[in-house]
Amino acid sequence: MKKFLYLILKVLAKIVINKYRPKVVAITGSVGKTSAKEAIASVLQARFSVYRNSKNYNNEVGLPLTILGVSRSGGKNVFRWLYIFIYSLKIILFKDKEYPQVLILEMGADKPGDINYLTSIAKPDLAVITAIGHSHMEFFGSLENIVKEKSSILARLKNTDWAIINGDDNNLSATIKNCQSKIKTFGQNETNEVRISDIKISKRGNQYGTSFKLIYGGSSVPMFLPAVLGWQHAQAAASGAAVALALGMNLVEVGESLQNYQSARGRTNLILGVKNSFIIDDTYNSSPQSSKAALEILAEMPSSGRKIVVFGDMLELGAVSEQAHKAVGKKLVELKIDYLFVVGERSRDIARGAKAAGMSEDKIYHFPHTMEAGAFLQERLKAEDIILIKGSRGAKMEQVVYEIMAKPWLADELLVGSVSK
Template sequence: MEFNAAEVAEFTRGEVVAGSPQALAVNWSFDTRTMGPESGFFALTSDRDGHEFVDQALAQGATVVVVSHLDAAFSVSPINQAVVRVDDPAIALRDLAISARSRLTGAVAVGITGSAGKTTTKDLAAAAIGTKKNVHANIKSFNNEVGTPLTLLSAPNDTEVLITEMGARFAGNITDLSELVQPQIGVITQIGMAHAEHLKGRSGIAAVKGELLAALPASGVAILNSDCDQSIELAKRTSARVLTVGRSDSADVVISDVVVDGDLKTHFNLSTSWGNSEVHLSLRGAHHVNNAGMAVAIALEIGVDLEEVVENLALVEPNELRMNVVCTDAGITIINDAYNSSPTSALAAIAALRDITVPGRRWAVLGEMLELGEYSDAEHQLIGKAVTDARIDKLITIGSGALALAQGATGGDVSVTSVADLPAAISILDSQLEPGDAVLIKASRAIGLEVIADHLLGRPVR
């Protein structure tokens, strides 16, 4: 979305202090590594101070930079670049996003939250709607106080459907994001234990996720998971119409006859008031079935025909590091689910490892699930028990934070090894993996287990 420097200054209560007020930005970023031409650059402060990169941004072609203080070293073209000074670039980013949202007067906004499945449901919903409408969705997992404003700022003016996933680590986060997005459709995929440390357990998580429902207008639609025991209470948070999706016969969109093939691809039947259909997915794992059901509900509410929705869903491929199934030249099957981990998604991944058809052994290489706080040991032990119940052959846990996971797996038939770091895990795998084996790789994002997958696949280390 286009804003010139003068407009940026007006909407953020700042001032143009260098360059031309007519300098125009058409893309927006806070990261010079991903910045395109004619970009607006916000000098945000987190692990690094974004002001350290302003010169680099300008040299790479940024046309408008938003800062809180000036540096004499800034080199600004007087014709097509500008510097806007504001009190706080993070607040300015939000303020400009509010202006961007106000331009999308005809767009239907969809907010998606939940303890797992947000990104997949968002991607499936965008695909399901297809070319029927002009759809704009957040990239990757841009779902917080920085990613959501950037999603709004990157929306084309002719956007008809805006899809945003909403993450939360603290109470009030989703209320803040909803004020920006102004959703008419709100989706809660499920309530698990992700971020339990900050959100005070499952009931606290439900309360925060329910902020999305409270933000919906009475004319809106809340889409809830009928298989989640929190949904009945969540429905009380909204005056909007409630649509349920799940495997219960009482759901509005009923999922039935789920089949998972040996490659982890699924097909299932859907029964809806819009009609009935069989759905085939290329995504791997039975847990994607409910995500797909939610996406179908969104698309049907938007006005897409069921037949078209089903055709579109069949074409969706998995995102990087999310249930990517690849066979190495050595004949070893890698289930790379290293993007992130929570109790809910870890259980789903273990089920996938159980279900995949391979002639050899099944290995689970698991690291810590972060941000569980006082619930950490109990939740890790439950995952360890799930590994045993799934009859996995080998379990490698990595790091001291995953020791409780190893403890949960003791006493069963699984062979358990705990190692301190990634190199130790790689050494075991290199020496013991055999053709025909399958390896699941999963941990919270900060653990960096994708390095193991890259090694086994012969890729350069990231």
């Protein structure tokens, strides 16, 4: 039954794309896909009508639903699916004047073959590869297989199409070299066509954010992204700029449009905590790579208070799980983080890594559940403390954010998932 549903969705989505002929911007990578999607959308909206995946609609169900313009899956509701199919037939049979000019489609790959399947539904005109990491390692077996899967998105491009690739990622060097389409690279290295530099966390008035220079073709634009923290947002902005420039926008237009960039929920967003503390909410997902990046953001934040980390499990790391968790623990000691809280069983290895690197046992706490960690932390926070909270989606670390946020009634608006209230 599930395969039959996938087939119907695929057929309907392909018919819609063939009817409306939107530009398709496809985004893949191990980390940074959603931030890139939001940055690309914020820029292109200045010139085009755009539509992008909502939530985590980046798989064999979510992607065709996005193409069909449906924001909610039918789940187990037969009548909801019936509505979706009727609506799809309606936009196929009758012209929808509001159908977008550009589709921005995040494409996830949990296992080999996923990218090939998704691009068979929506062939990209521009393909964006963000960065390669160890996510879903247990399903791929090796980093080389992950690179191969993500890079396979380029096989769908014609030589007149565009590949937009992270030029800072050494794992993608061969991909860039062998690319047959037109190409723009982005990142911090001077070899990149679209470059970012002087990235730092700064404060304008009462607003924290990320400032940097956006450089292209010998010109530069000073940038400030409010309420988001870290180089990864500057990197996302660079990917958005590269896509926009490939589509004919100019650098000034790009810089102005990026002021509208807002990070998706749970991606290094700053939230006010109890007792005048600050929370870095990075609870959407976690990998060794993104965890270390988040720790560097925390270390860079100017504060007279303590710097505290609450880590949940990093999932789907396969054979490298123990080693990867311990490496994160070592990193936080190198960055002189004051306290470590871990939630779950796998995250115990973060604690072990921190202890082995020299962190005192009285600064390390373990909890089996998020609510317990949040309640314990809430009692001990002080003014100006900064708390980084992060974990894989399955760890549901947003519950900890809820327990210590100053305005818990805004949870539905600010947090990535539902919480126990």
